[in-house]
Amino acid sequence: MSLKVTDVVVRRGVGPVISGVSLEVHQGSITTIVGPNGAGKTSLLESLSGIIPIASGGLEIDGQEISTLSRRQRSLLGLKHVEQGRMIFPSLTVRENLTLTARSKADFDEAMSLFPELEKRIDSPTVLLSGGEQQMVVLARTFAARPRYIMIDEMSLGLAPVVFLRLVPVIQGIAQSGVGVLLVEQFAHLALRAATDALVVTSGKVSYHGPAQELLADEALLRNAYLGQ
């Protein structure tokens, strides 16, 4: 079972921003995508979830071709995208945010169990929560919808590394429950340490796809991943 991307091309404006990217995310694994600014990481995730079109190439979820399906149809098949910025409903409480996506009490309870520290805030409007807690709500709400694959874009934006560190074991817990995770993260070292696989995207192309530990161990490759040099 996997999310399989084959030779995907994405155009924005005049030219391609993704030029033939292939990757595969297996259930229960975490793939971290790194690459310099403007490499096309966000555009890639946006094309996979259906925010922008895939110009050519294939996208399969557990063997089913979905590249021509709408964003909503892809989501219903279990492909969820946590976009940049905290997508919470600020006036709703933590409980209400989760109720929007959980289809059963069991799903609700399992999502809450990811973040015991949210229990005491469960009836607070999410606007009153810290940035880190708000991201916990975003993750819990997404997990409550029983995804098969989750793509997470720059979850740490505006957060201190130490706050992001608290989110890492939760993302690993989500993967251990059988979800395939695709992570784009500015704190690349932290995100690579949490990952099984790594993908380096430079100028819209894959320049490395392999074990995350191997990338972490290769100084030159990692420098290239950050700077595109």
Ligand SMILES: Nc1ncnc2c1ncn2[C@@H]1O[C@H](COP(=O)(O)OP(=O)(O)OP(=O)(O)O)[C@@H](O)[C@H]1O
């Ligand atoms: N809405 C848009 N319209 C047209 N071009 C865009 C748009 N958003 C991004 N681009 C262009 O697409 C290319 C890839 O950008 P993208 O944001 O996907 O890269 P990124 O790797 O996520 O970068 P960053 O790490 O800086 O967020 C860039 O050249 C960017 O200028």
